[in-house]
Amino acid sequence: MGAPVSTAAPVTTAGEPAGGPEPFVDPDPTAPGFIRIWDDEGPGQPGSVATATSWQSKFALAVAASDLVVLAVCVGLGALIGFGAGTGDQGTNPWALAAVSMFLVPMCIGAARAWDPRVLGQGSEEWSRLMRGYVSAAILLALAGLVLERTGVRPWVFGILPFAGLLSMAGRYTLRRWLHQARKRGRGLLPVLAIGTEESVRDLIERTRRVAHIGWVVTGACTPTGLGEEGQGHVAGVPVIGDLDSLPASVRSGRFGVVAVAQTPGWSPKRLHRLAWDLEGTGSELVVDPGLMEVAGPRLHVAPVDGLPLLRLTEPRLSGVPRIGKLLFDRAASSALVLALAPVFLLIALFVKLDGGPVFYRQTRVGLRGRTFRMVKFRSMVPDADRLRAQVVAGGNDGSGPLFKLRRDPRVTRIGSMLRRYSLDELPQLFNVVGGSMSLVGPRPPLPGEVDAYSDAAKRKFLVRPGMTGLWQVSGRSDLSWEESVRLDLRYVENWSPAMDLVILWKTVSAVFRGDGAY
Numbered sequence: 001m002g003a004p005v006s007t008a009a010p011v012t013t014a015g016e017p018a019g020g021p022e023p024f025v026d027p028d029p030t031a032p033g034f035i036r037i038w039d040d041e042g043p044g045q046p047g048s049v050a051t052a053t054s055w056q057s058k059f060a061l062a063v064a065a066s067d068l069v070v071l072a073v074c075v076g077l078g079a080l081i082g083f084g085a086g087t088g089d090q091g092t093n094p095w096a097l098a099a100v101s102m103f104l105v106p107m108c109i110g111a112a113r114a115w116d117p118r119v120l121g122q123g124s125e126e127w128s129r130l131m132r133g134y135v136s137a138a139i140l141l142a143l144a145g146l147v148l149e150r151t152g153v154r155p156w157v158f159g160i161l162p163f164a165g166l167l168s169m170a171g172r173y174t175l176r177r178w179l180h181q182a183r184k185r186g187r188g189l190l191p192v193l194a195i196g197t198e199e200s201v202r203d204l205i206e207r208t209r210r211v212a213h214i215g216w217v218v219t220g221a222c223t224p225t226g227l228g229e230e231g232q233g234h235v236a237g238v239p240v241i242g243d244l245d246s247l248p249a250s251v252r253s254g255r256f257g258v259v260a261v262a263q264t265p266g267w268s269p270k271r272l273h274r275l276a277w278d279l280e281g282t283g284s285e286l287v288v289d290p291g292l293m294e295v296a297g298p299r300l301h302v303a304p305v306d307g308l309p310l311l312r313l314t315e316p317r318l319s320g321v322p323r324i325g326k327l328l329f330d331r332a333a334s335s336a337l338v339l340a341l342a343p344v345f346l347l348i349a350l351f352v353k354l355d356g357g358p359v360f361y362r363q364t365r366v367g368l369r370g371r372t373f374r375m376v377k378f379r380s381m382v383p384d385a386d387r388l389r390a391q392v393v394a395g396g397n398d399g400s401g402p403l404f405k406l407r408r409d410p411r412v413t414r415i416g417s418m419l420r421r422y423s424l425d426e427l428p429q430l431f432n433v434v435g436g437s438m439s440l441v442g443p444r445p446p447l448p449g450e451v452d453a454y455s456d457a458a459k460r461k462f463l464v465r466p467g468m469t470g471l472w473q474v475s476g477r478s479d480l481s482w483e484e485s486v487r488l489d490l491r492y493v494e495n496w497s498p499a500m501d502l503v504i505l506w507k508t509v510s511a512v513f514r515g516d517g518a519y
Helices: 049-081 094-111 125-147 151-184 198-210 244-251 269-279 320-340 342-354 389-393 414-421 429-435 458-463 482-495 498-514
Strands: 190-195 216-222 238-242 258-261 285-288 300-305 308-313 360-366 372-378 439-441 467-469
Touching (some): 049 190, 094 151, 125 498, 320 342, 467 498
Parallel strands (some): 216 238
């Protein structure tokens, strides 16, 4: 991540020096990729456990305060306006409803663990839990109104509480953006000790640097040899502080908030158990890579058998009620967008037509279960672009793997260049979504010729409908490597949830305006 971190004398969470091995000895600072570590004189400096823990606690308090303030404002306004007062016996005192909501919503949010510091500030799980909290509160309030025969609760169940939930999400998003920017500047990062082979440690380091917003920074590593990559004393610039036999002293030093065990051949359960014992009382958290790439969240469950914790992996939610709900949302949202954007469609169509040639371009793509369909776009190339493809391909390829892309494709028209930069050429795909051949969110639909080069793993993307946007589009698009593109598509298929779709749709807005990887 490139952020300065601490390697000073070991520090406990209380800020007092702790016993343990001598401070780290930095490897050769002239080594390739070496990252110089700050000399930390105590808590409060970047990279200390105490600082990161303090940041985490303060952020959790800020999120809770934001939720409660938003809720108080919404229910206060609802009571002042008189929502639910009604007439006759079925009316309800608005202030009584406000008081009940102020008690019921925080209780449900807490029960949904939506204030758990471990899920705040990253991922879609935070939004899922917040939504469950508000939905549970609305259901309980509706049941109370039904039992007491009070129709006055309806405006609160279908108006005030959903509105408060949306504003809570907006407040959390604002706080999340602030936290992510602070972490990118190296503030409040939790130092991590990575354990594993040089390859697995490097993979963990690279992942934490790609997603700096999670708040982890690997500051030390222990490998089987204790020598690092090619005996240089470091892995990807992170110093190797010892081999696996030196772990007890390293983990008890108080330098690390997280001890991450990556893939390590020969690492026995007994040794892992011993490591967990060594961490007791240090305030450090132990995390273990289960070896299940890109599978996380609600699909992972612990199923103990006679005291033996087993990791139970449920199937992806690709059918049944979740699939029907996604399809209904796609149809309704895309239809509404077509109506709302009708003037934009007409304006773009006019410009494309004035450029000469047809307005729309239809192309065969591969979608759900490998079936082909005709994807429609605004034409952004010259009318005979397909005939000229062979000549252009001979000149090179800026894409990765079977994906063919050129940063400066001579077939792209002047208006097409602008349309592509802001993804306006893809707006007609809304008609594909309305027709059911595509979804608003999903993997990128490939060309038939690209599928011939797909591995069995890459073909898992056909388990879901392709999307107008997805993880590929919001993560760099054509700037990504082929392997990264496949990895993102598989992550979506394996971990799909409604909350993930909402997060991707939200991120699509900023990705479109940035125009990264769009060519």
